[in-house]
Amino acid sequence: MAVEEKEVGFLGLGIMGKAMATNLLRNGFKVTVWNRTLSKCDELVENGASIGETPAAVVKKCKCTIAMLSDPSAALSVVFDKDGVLEQICSGKGYIDMSTVDADTSSKINEAITSRGGHFIEAPVSGSKKPAEDGQLVILAAGEKALYEEAIPAFNVLGKRSFYLGQVGNGAKMKLVVNMIMGSMMNALSEGLVLASTSGLDPWNLLDVLDLGAIANPMFKMKGPTMIQNSYSPAFPLKHQQKDMRLALALGDENAVSMPVAAAANEAFKKARSMGLGDLDFSAVFETVKVLQHQS
Ligand SMILES: NC(=O)C1=CN([C@@H]2O[C@H](COP(=O)(O)OP(=O)(O)OC[C@H]3O[C@@H](n4cnc5c(N)ncnc54)[C@H](OP(=O)(O)O)[C@@H]3O)[C@@H](O)[C@H]2O)C=CC1
Ligand SMILES: O=CCCC(=O)O
The missing domain is CATH 3.40.50.720 (NAD(P)-binding Rossmann-like Domain)
Structure with a gap:
């Protein structure tokens, strides 16, 4: 070789x-x-x-x-x-x-x-x-x-x-575990941004506060600003993130691991796909959280 x-x-x-x-x-x-x-x-x-x-x-x-x-x-x-x-x-x-x-x-x-x-x-x-x-x-x-x-x-x-x-298999499993966590975090950030705006806070201030604390991370720093601006040019297509949630949940099934947080995140990504957002960046799941807020 x-x-x-x-x-x-x-x-x-x-x-x-x-x-x-x-x-x-x-x-x-x-x-x-x-x-x-x-x-x-x-x-x-x-x-x-x-x-x-x-x-x-x-x-x-x-x-x-x-x-x-x-x-x-x-x-x-x-x-x-x-x-x-x-x-x-x-x-x-x-x-x-x-x-x-x-x-x-x-x-x-x-x-x-x-x-x-x-x-x-x-x-x-x-x-x-x-x-x-x-x-x-x-x-x-x-x-x-x-x-x-x-x-x-x-x-x-x-x-x-x-x-x-x-x-063989350990690389695939590690990748799915990582992306399962990432998909759940993206949903948590989306809900946090909606909660901040709806309760009268400036979402830009939320991003600054997050970035200085224990849960600061490159993903929030990179995606937060573009989400606030409703900009979802695809780096990681949402349809692939939903595929990864689906495969991670199947891995959970095989191993009898209960993952209610990941399951809820997967539902949000599925909803986003049904809204035609699959080819946008996975941060477009934020749009589904906003839609749910407007319906309530
Ligand atoms: N984007 C990201 O941030 C990351 C993505 N990944 C993973 O990397 C992989 C690629 O992601 P990404 O480049 O973003 O995806 P894209 O959707 O941009 O590209 C997918 C590629 O797969 C090809 N393809 C799809 N279906 C078939 C098929 N049936 N036969 C042959 N080729 C096919 C496409 O060909 P065609 O051009 O003809 O459609 C294209 O080359 C995915 O598994 C994704 O989960 C991993 C880390 C980060
Ligand atoms: O599979 C996609 C991962 C994207 C990332 O690690 O930022």
């Missing part, structure tokens, strides 16, 4: 994939890209990337291929469908799925890749569009240790810290 040779394939050029592949190019990697909507490859090609016509073509060309896809269904399709990864994966080739999926999806992909002699790690990430652009992601890897170690030069470009978490 040649991640250390600075050559890599990249499947999926959405908000995250585009930023990550661009970053690899900027740092001297040769990158061969593929995206379902092929026109999204154009900007990467202008920046020096090559195109693979299919996932299989990318894997055929590259010893190691990274994927950054929307959800379990996309991750499975790119591997198992016609012209997919499985058609060319073989001994000596590595596949790194950085999409946020559940452990079951990751295990299915791992079994298929390794049964053909390939090597697999999952490596979902914490951090959004800006950290992806700046190489400041937090990488939550699990699976074959040797591939993890060979991927470190690429991970050092993409992230500020990588964790190796052991067997």
Whole structure:
């Protein structure tokens, strides 16, 4: 596997994939890209990337291929469908799925890749569009240790810290736990902003007070101001946050963990999707809290 040779394939050029592949190019990697909507490859090609016509073509060309896809269904399709990864994966080739999926999806992909002699790690990430652009992601890897170690030069470009978490599934679970907490916090902030305004307080003052206390955090600092301004340009699409809440709740079901706060947050994200807000930033869940306030 040649991640250390600075050559890599990249499947999926959405908000995250585009930023990550661009970053690899900027740092001297040769990158061969593929995206379902092929026109999204154009900007990467202008920046020096090559195109693979299919996932299989990318894997055929590259010893190691990274994927950054929307959800379990996309991750499975790119591997198992016609012209997919499985058609060319073989001994000596590595596949790194950085999409946020559940452990079951990751295990299915791992079994298929390794049964053909390939090597697999999952490596979902914490951090959004800006950290992806700046190489400041937090990488939550699990699976074959040797591939993890060979991927470190690429991970050092993409992230500020990588964790190796052991067997396949642990990276997916860690990512879902983190995003479950994040989704609940976003709902708490939304309710706090509505409560502040409705009870006569200045929401900007609330943000200043939060930022000086024990619950100060980068998410409140970054999203609070744009929420007050009703601005939801997508960094992390709401539909993906709802997917992560759904998958985290399923993990809770499997482990008999009661998560009423996360369940309520999931309902708010579902409501937001039903209001047509799925492609906006996940902070647009604030709009559902405002609607509920106006109905009461
Ligand atoms: N945005 C963020 O802040 C973060 C996102 N993530 C996770 O990273 C992953 C990607 O997120 P993001 O870049 O924001 O998402 P986007 O919605 O911007 O991009 C999704 C990508 O998946 C592709 N895709 C969707 N369905 C299929 C399919 N059936 N077959 C092939 N390709 C498909 C899209 O292709 P096409 O262009 O053709 O639609 C696109 O390349 C998700 O799992 C998300 O949860 C993780 C951390 C942060
Ligand atoms: O999955 C998305 C995570 C977004 C973030 O960590 O800021």
